[in-house]
Amino acid sequence: MIKAYRNLSRLASIARVLARYDALFLLEENFPPARLVSWPLKIRPPRLGRRRAVAALRPGERLAMALAELGPSFIKLGQALSTRPDLLGEQMAADLSGLQDRLPPFPAEQARKIIEEELGGPLDQFYSAFDDNPVAAASIAQVHRATTVEGRDVAVKVLRPGVAAKFRRDIDLLLWMAQTAERALPRLRRLKPLETVRTFEESVNLEMDLRFEAAAAAELADNFRGDESFRVPEVDWVRTGKRVMTLEWVQGTPIDERDTLIQAGHNPTAIVGKAAEAFFNQVFRDGFFHADMHPGNLFVDSDGNLVAVDFGIMGRISQDTRRFLGEMLLGFLSADYRKVAEVHFAAGYVPADQSIDAFTQACRSIAEPILGRPMHEISIARLLGQLFQITETFAMETQPQLLLLQKSMLVAEGVGRNLDANVNMWQLAQPLIETWMRANLGPEARIRAAAGTVAESIERLPRLLRETERTYAMLQGSGLRLHPETVKALAADQRRGGRAVMIVLPWLIAAGLAVALLLK
Structure with missing residues (x-):
């Protein structure tokens, strides 16, 4: 009870700040009890000058100003919410991404x-x-x-x-x-x-x-x-x-100071290419990426190379998620929207009881307006953002690691466009993407995956047999008595299992050798 009272009191003080910026909408829509403390604040409107200035701003801009006034925790919260276009909408998420942690x-x-x-x-x-x-x-x-x-x-x-x-x-x-x-x-x-x-x-x-x-x-x-x-x-x-x-x-020039970089003899397009390669390698090659690579955290040294700082916010993506992203990206870029839908269902991101045909149609409706633009205007981050916005329609669960990646891609695209508006960083990274696709999604990758499964099965067989023997010895040592028919059934199963192992094992070894020869 004391904790609830303390939290309600704190909530009231937060609501007062939000009210000054006409930013109570988010609290009221998503947390109904907040209305108990917010409605009195609307009785006394802010001063006329402030009201006009605030009214001219977008909701996301008003919310960003309020969070900045609320202090460090809420600045960080706003930055975290900027990765949730599925929750707030694309424009509001973009407005919150401009929150400066200073x-x-x-x-x-x-x-x-x-x-x-x-x-x-x-x-x-x-x-x-x-x-x-x-x-x-x-x-x-x-x-x-x-x-x-x-x-x-x-x-x-x-x-x-x-x-x-x-x-x-x-x-x-x-x-x-x-x-x-x-x-x-x-x-x-x-x-x-x-x-x-x-x-x-x-x-x-x-x-x-x-x-x-x-x-x-x-x-x-x-x-x-x-x-x-x-x-x-x-x-x-x-x-x-x-x-x-x-x-x-670190000695260098902030990456957003384009004129200074040109005066120093650097080629903006070459810098965009290096940024695209670095981002691709972090996400797809390593699965470990800098998730806060805004211009203040990225410098260009005297040789035109990139130097990153501030590693407090990092993202990780599993190998399976990278494959999902690769297949999804390949499906979108080749306009194979059925493939995009199938990947989502296979990954479990869309529940099996949803309509794959309807989801295919939704993917097309998102991608066509974006991918139909000139190459240098295409935004893969915006494509992902639009995809996350249809989550409620298809009962998709939020994937936090993908939301963080989408925000990082948005920032990376912004850096690239500031340096050279006529170049698309994903186009510059296309050779890397194609090589990664072949290595991880092509026939060679499937053979390697099959080889790994065979090798794992062979490795598990001796351990499985040892565990069976240990369990049988424990049962005998415990004095536990089994019904005679049960003993006969177990013995029969053991004989069948032994024969199965002897039959399957040579085929597993042969398959493993065949795969090994194919990979040479």
């Missing part, structure tokens, strides 16, 4: 104290120089430039003091709202509000420990080792802890 910096004295506590010694033991003026300050951490005692220029990221407790309070409120909404409105369960908040909670918890971000940077660097076109700053593990992370200092 806050006033906290005092340098606090940053120095946190560093010394975390690293276990005086600051000058680790850094010969430390700039008290941060180069960036966000809701969770801020970044200072420094020089190590060995003379290397580095970026030092320091967690904001007290941030964990503030996020915990707001996440508890969001969890309570999601649980209440699922109980009160069963139709919302398909959109998985509770799971969405849990995912948001997990993401924030990871960002609260900078060792996880350092590990993500190191993994991404390993994936691109030997690739000069895309680089990740080196982690200084000696000067990294839960609340402090030290990375190699």
Whole structure:
């Protein structure tokens, strides 16, 4: 009861801020109890000047302004919601994607104290120089430039003091709202509000420990080792802890400063090609991608190569999901909408009781207006966004990993178009896509998959026999008595099983050898 009262009180304060920006619509539509605290706020309208200024904005813009005023947790929430066009609509999701995670910096004295506590010694033991003026300050951490005692220029990221407790309070409120909404409105369960908040909670918890971000940077660097076109700053593990992370200092030009890049002699089209290749390799080759690669996190060095920073938000995609994406993309690009529908049903994204013919028609209605445009105007991210919007019609469950990918693709396309509006980054990546398709979806891939299944079956046979013998020995040792007829039946099954193994095993071995020869 006390918890409910505390949450309702907090909800009332949130509603007051939303009311000032005429942004109560989302709360009221998806969380009916909010109306109990929101309706009195509408009795006293805002000042005339503010009302006119707010009225001129789109709903998503008004909501973005309100969330920015509510503080760090809600800025992060808005950024997370920007990946949910299925829930908010494409325009509102796009408006929320513009939320900037920038806050006033906290005092340098606090940053120095946190560093010394975390690293276990005086600051000058680790850094010969430390700039008290941060180069960036966000809701969770801020970044200072420094020089190590060995003379290397580095970026030092320091967690904001007290941030964990503030996020915990707001996440508890969001969890309570999601649980209440699922109980009160069963139709919302398909959109998985509770799971969405849990995912948001997990993401924030990871960002609260900078060792996880350092590990993500190191993994991404390993994936691109030997690739000069895309680089990740080196982690200084000696000067990294839960609340402090030290990375190699990045010298470069932000990727959205097109004129500066041209003046420096760089070719924007070549940069788009490198960005397309890097994004494709992260998603399809590695299944591990930078999910926050906006222009502020991507630089171009003096050689025209890309350097990424800020690895707090990363995405993972399983091999099966990558195959699904590949087959879906192939189906759309070849206008084989029946194939697109079949892939969705096979993956379990659309329930089996839905009409595959109707879903095929829906896929065509989405793709034709987008794919019928000039090549440089085609947006694969917009295609995915439109697809997610029909989820309710076909009772499709939300796939959080695909929503995060769709947002990342949208940002990547925006970066590409800013550099060269006449080039489509997916067209530049087409050779990579075709090679990946052949390797993962063609006949060779099916042979390899069959070979893997055969090998796995052969490996499992001895283990299966050992487990059977162990179970039989345990039954004998336990003193458990079986009916004579049951013993006879088990003996007969064992003989049949043994004969089956002896019959099947040679064929499995032969099949394995045949596949091995085909793959040579």
